[in-house]
Amino acid sequence: MAVSPGAAQPGIHPAEEAVVDVHSPVAEHVVELATARKDILRIATAGSVDDGKSTLIGRLLYDSKAVFEDQYEAVARASKGDFVDLALLTDGLRAEREQGITIDVAYRYFSTPRRTFILADTPGHVQYTRNMVTGASTADLAIVLVDARKGLLEQSRRHAFLASLLRVPHLVVAVNKMDLVGWSEETFERISDEFSAFAAKLQVPDLTVVPISALHGDNVVTHSPNTPWYEGPTLLHHLEHVHVAGDRNLTDPRFPVQYVIRPQSDEFHDYRGYAGTVGSGVLRVGDEVQVLPSGLTTTISGIDGPRGPVDEAFAPMSVTMRLADDLDVSRGDLICRPGNAPQVTQDLDALVCWMADEPLRPRQRLAVKHTTRSVRAVVKELSYRLDVNTLHRDLEAGELGLNDIGRVRLRTTQPLFVDDYLRNRVTGRFILVDEATNATVGAGMLTPAG
Amino acid sequence: MTSPDYRLTQLETLEAESVHVIREVAAELERPVLLFSGGKDSIVMLELARKAFAPARIPFPVMHVDTGLNFPEVLEFRDKRVAELGVQLVVASVPDAIAAGTVKEEPNGSRNRIQTPVLLDAVEEHGFTALFGGARRDEDKARAKERVFSFRDEFGQWDPKNQRPELWDLYNGRIHLGESIRVFPLSNWTELDIWQYIARERIAIPPLYLAQEREVVERQGMLYAVNEFIRPRDGEQVVRETVRYRTVGDANLTAAVRSHATTVEEVIAEIAVTRMTERGATRGDDKVSDAAMEDRKKEGYF
Numbered sequence: 001m002a003v004s005p006g007a008a009q010p011g012i013h014p015a016e017e018a019v020v021d022v023h024s025p026v027a028e029h030v031v032e033l034a035t036a037r038k039d040i041l042r043i044a045t046a047g048s049v050d051d052g053k054s055t056l057i058g059r060l061l062y063d064s065k066a067v068f069e070d071q072y073e074a075v076a077r078a079s080k081g082d083f084v085d086l087a088l089l090t091d092g093l094r095a096e097r098e099q100g101i102t103i104d105v106a107y108r109y110f111s112t113p114r115r116t117f118i119l120a121d122t123p124g125h126v127q128y129t130r131n132m133v134t135g136a137s138t139a140d141l142a143i144v145l146v147d148a149r150k151g152l153l154e155q156s157r158r159h160a161f162l163a164s165l166l167r168v169p170h171l172v173v174a175v176n177k178m179d180l181v182g183w184s185e186e187t188f189e190r191i192s193d194e195f196s197a198f199a200a201k202l203q204v205p206d207l208t209v210v211p212i213s214a215l216h217g218d219n220v221v222t223h224s225p226n227t228p229w230y231e232g233p234t235l236l237h238h239l240e241h242v243h244v245a246g247d248r249n250l251t252d253p254r255f256p257v258q259y260v261i262r263p264q265s266d267e268f269h270d271y272r273g274y275a276g277t278v279g280s281g282v283l284r285v286g287d288e289v290q291v292l293p294s295g296l297t298t299t300i301s302g303i304d305g306p307r308g309p310v311d312e313a314f315a316p317m318s319v320t321m322r323l324a325d326d327l328d329v330s331r332g333d334l335i336c337r338p339g340n341a342p343q344v345t346q347d348l349d350a351l352v353c354w355m356a357d358e359p360l361r362p363r364q365r366l367a368v369k370h371t372t373r374s375v376r377a378v379v380k381e382l383s384y385r386l387d388v389n390t391l392h393r394d395l396e397a398g399e400l401g402l403n404d405i406g407r408v409r410l411r412t413t414q415p416l417f418v419d420d421y422l423r424n425r426v427t428g429r430f431i432l433v434d435e436a437t438n439a440t441v442g443a444g445m446l447t448p449a450g
Numbered sequence: 451m452t453s454p455d456y457r458l459t460q461l462e463t464l465e466a467e468s469v470h471v472i473r474e475v476a477a478e479l480e481r482p483v484l485l486f487s488g489g490k491d492s493i494v495m496l497e498l499a500r501k502a503f504a505p506a507r508i509p510f511p512v513m514h515v516d517t518g519l520n521f522p523e524v525l526e527f528r529d530k531r532v533a534e535l536g537v538q539l540v541v542a543s544v545p546d547a548i549a550a551g552t553v554k555e556e557p558n559g560s561r562n563r564i565q566t567p568v569l570l571d572a573v574e575e576h577g578f579t580a581l582f583g584g585a586r587r588d589e590d591k592a593r594a595k596e597r598v599f600s601f602r603d604e605f606g607q608w609d610p611k612n613q614r615p616e617l618w619d620l621y622n623g624r625i626h627l628g629e630s631i632r633v634f635p636l637s638n639w640t641e642l643d644i645w646q647y648i649a650r651e652r653i654a655i656p657p658l659y660l661a662q663e664r665e666v667v668e669r670q671g672m673l674y675a676v677n678e679f680i681r682p683r684d685g686e687q688v689v690r691e692t693v694r695y696r697t698v699g700d701a702n703l704t705a706a707v708r709s710h711a712t713t714v715e716e717v718i719a720e721i722a723v724t725r726m727t728e729r730g731a732t733r734g735d736d737k738v739s740d741a742a743m744e745d746r747k748k749e750g751y752f
Binding site for chain 2: 040130248275282314433439443
């Protein structure tokens, strides 16, 4: 149902808002829901204004009660036409409102009794590929919007490709505007089949297709009476229940040293700890570990977490490691297991998304930031440029322009400790920085050589 | 803490992310400083900084932009906390800047805008290259689009159309002389997360955040406690109400809300059932226009 503007009360009464009986059964229920032990699901959406993306996000925020009364009233006031335009909830910068576009990544927060969601809302047009890549970089799940009237467009394919490039483990295709195709099961099935065939080529590990109407709310939070033929989950139900525990790499211990902690106080005179965020795997007190680049081995004598010592640490915990032996360890070093070390190399083969106006060209020099290690690099070779719409490889390409993606070989001044991005999203990624402007100009995902 | 399925809860995830950001700044930027106002967000940020370097001391100073319009309880809290942690406190004083003539008092009595040049002068004077701020993305439309590492030019200006792409947790803290980075370790926290963390970690907060009977006047639908900065105007009636503060900004601008919450848990309960954003409810200065925050940020405001 579209929301009528009459539902919003004119004027606000802030002085009254906090007066609630916190011991009433209703309040206790709300508090229980709001404070339940939950995990976080990071979502990326891509789409343009026409796809109804903003309306969908507005719908998720509104129906999950993440919208506050004053925000809602501001939107109700700004809405043109007969119903409240939920899309306005997501429009941020004035430049965007004036031009009716989304120019950057905006982050939205909502939660349900089961999960907390961080949603990176990115623009859909090809000139914003770098924003989409940014939004997808941290996502557990990506939502690609398809207009049911138009079917699978070049843009939808590009969004799915970028999600797969960044190894977003779960992909949801929301076939929107089903109301405008008469809730046709046939239309939905055709789009669903076409997309599944395309996704198979991308090796998308988990694909879910949902028929929705973001404007009216069908199958977003509650099952729609208009789609009796659809037996799958609603969009929100899927977001709440999608299984992400298996997505992380708990096999390969990787601990990039971020900061060396030496209190040099009387109380902690001999304390020397290596602070960092566990990239992958599990590290336990007593584990034999190897430190790169020295290759020396020692054992973990203690792990200090945010609330004191712990027995083990796993991704993405931020902890401080204490080692049994007094080794020379500094920022940029990496702690792993002796039998399970990353590759130590100065040659990087990667798919690079280029994000600067000035193109990337062979022989160019750049700064590389990989885990906590910063080095310099030279572009040895551009193997090909990938057409993000057709996946065609242009082997003749001499450069990568803004928003281009291509396969690049880099040679670094110092060794890095790397894994393939496919196996390890933490040690398989890096950013490229222009040393003259200091701008972040590229994102790289390591691929096997050859 | 450690769960058998190796999953972190939302608070543990946010905490780990913030600690990572704080350590990254300390490792990569030469002279960081943490903006500490004594408000709940900066209290949580300071606590996360303590955890990031424990058992060592926090390796950078904290700074307070003192508008001269503070709640005395907040100043008292600020000094106590700073002493406990053994960190250096830098005070950038707006009244001093007014006295020196570098800024002028605005006719409406708000020092919100003029604190920006005072902040920027202090940054220049001390050579700070990174400023930690406690802003959250759920607070405001403009903040929703700001990076965790937010690049500022030599005038402290934010250019929303030209932000550095920020991928994964690989933050780019490279700057030229005179430029700086504003860092927001609490970007992904919501108001409720902040309160739950305060409850869970038993973090001390100024008493203003809890309900207490105070003398108040009602002004344009908002309740203002009578204090040295707010005097009842003609026709305004002073009444006793049980109120608490949701934010602690300047004492002449920040309104209180009616509340019976005398514990952090009860505050959480009230927030969970309330449907009003905190800035909208209690900050007079954001009501001016829809784009108010965007404009102030471009000028160098936090």
